[in-house]
Amino acid sequence: MNQTWLISAVLLALFLGALDALVMSAAMPTIIAELSGLHLYAWVYTAYFLARAVALPIFGKLSDLFAVRQLLLVSISIFILASLAAGAAPSMGYLVGARVFQGIGSGGIFALVYVVLSEAAPEGQRAKTLSLASFIWGVASVIGPTMGGVMVSFFSWRWIFFINLPLGLLSLAGIALYLTEFREKKKDVSLDWSGLVSLTGFLMSVLTLVMIGGRDIAWISLPSALLAVTSIGFGIWFVKAELGADDPILDLRFFKRRGFAMGNLAGFCASFSMFSLFGYAPLFLQGALGHTPLQVGMAMLSLSLGWSVSSLILGRVMHLTTQKTAALAGGILLAAGTGLTLGFSTATSMVHSFLVFQVVGFGMGFVVLATLLKVQNSLGSSDLGVATSSHQFARTLGGTLGVGVSGGMVTHQLLNRLETVEVSLPEKLMVQLKENMENLFRPEFQAQIPDAAKAVLKTAVAQGVWSTFLLVFLVSLVCLCLVLCLPAQDGG
Known part of the structure; x- marks a missing residue:
């Protein structure tokens, strides 16, 4: 029974992260009308996905070094607090900042939920348990856009963020009560700070170039060239850091x-x-x-x-x-x-x-x-x-x-x-x-x-x-x- 409650709690966390990526489209015209800042329209999406992409590999590595329970509780807490900040946003700039932290929280959720499902799966049923995560994505893709429209039409666009509070707290409670460590972790941890910084810089510069190139900046322009050079520089640093690290963020030998x-x-x-x-x-x-x-x-x-x-x-x-x-x-x-x-x-x-x-x-x-x-x-x-x-x-x-x-x-x-x-x-x-x-x-x-x-x-x-x-x-x-x-x- 405890296993069922645990899987339900982590799937609820996954649902929150998946839903948040889908409810925004219906609400954005209303948000722009109230907060202005049309020039930041795309960054409400870009900031979230950029932060999520950067957080994914970092939380994945941390889960092999530290207790997954604490990491997942921290990720969901960041997501909930950022959702409250986004719902209370007085300006578009504030909303974009809140979306960055939502992205960090959801990146941790997406990385850790699949780890927990893999570890909590009964013997020989990992595929069956992991398939539930894909089902949750499907449910979120059906409910998300409709839910966003309903919230905006009958309540306020702010409720697309505030709704995360009760659901997030329910998920937190289930994880706090039922999640225990399945794997023994290393007692002496050597965190690869050089790899962490260089990977973050590489991903942010590459993804920023991809997301805004041809839209906010021309592909053939000085900003694009600077982002490209920055990406190459961080990439070279990351490779050198990983080859020399005792416990790399991502072992390139894999x-x-x-x-x-x-x-x-x-x-x-x-x-x-x-x-x-x-x-x-x-x-x-x-x-x-x-x-x-x-x-x-x-x-x-x-x-x-x-x-x-x-x-x-x-x-x-x-x-x-x-x-x-x-x-x-x-x-x-x-x-x-x-x-x-x-x-x-x-x-x-x-x-x-x-x-x-x-x-x-x-x-x-x-x-x-x-x-x-x-x-x-x-x-x-x-x-x-x-x-x-x-x-x-x-x-x-x-x-x-x-x-x-x-x-x-x-x-x-x-x-x-x-x-x-x-x-x-x-x-x-x-x-x-x-x-x-x-x-x-x-x-x-x-x-x-x-x-x-x-x-x-x-x-x-x-x-x-x-x-x-x-x-x-x-x-x-x-x-x-x-x-x-x-x-x-x-x-x-």
């Missing part, structure tokens, strides 16, 4: 193990493909095909449901197959589904879109769970935290880069198309598109588009997003090649 290297790279590619579709398939369905937001939501829901359902299924039949076979099945489904998106046209029906995205979601669920197990089993139990968080980080990095690269491609293709045709958008609308492609979804933006330009715009959107579909398919093929390279033995 990458010599095929299960660790190929599993993480496959997770990176799968997330690159999945989140690129999450980000830009709605642009195609609504901007090019003219489907309603409700129809688009239903089509995109199939991605989340496919991911969740396939993970649950695999978790219950994993004992009947091998991790490589499961990952290979997922890689084939992912490549097949993304390949089918290349056939999307203005005649594509919603049923067809739903089924194609379902295939992609099933592929993602199989790849993610199977490669996580492979990465965990490639290292000893003493390095479970590093193994688990490295896979989480690879997926986070893949999704972030996928959305960033795809966004740059779509924007470039769309604007080039509009500039080369006779009928173009007014300069004011072109500027709004450059600032944020999501303006295409806004009724007030669509109402300003001249009738003569609407057909041209739909064609431009279709061509721009098709380039993303092609990129996603190619990356999915790379993912398939990587899972083919996984060692056949489940322990390798």
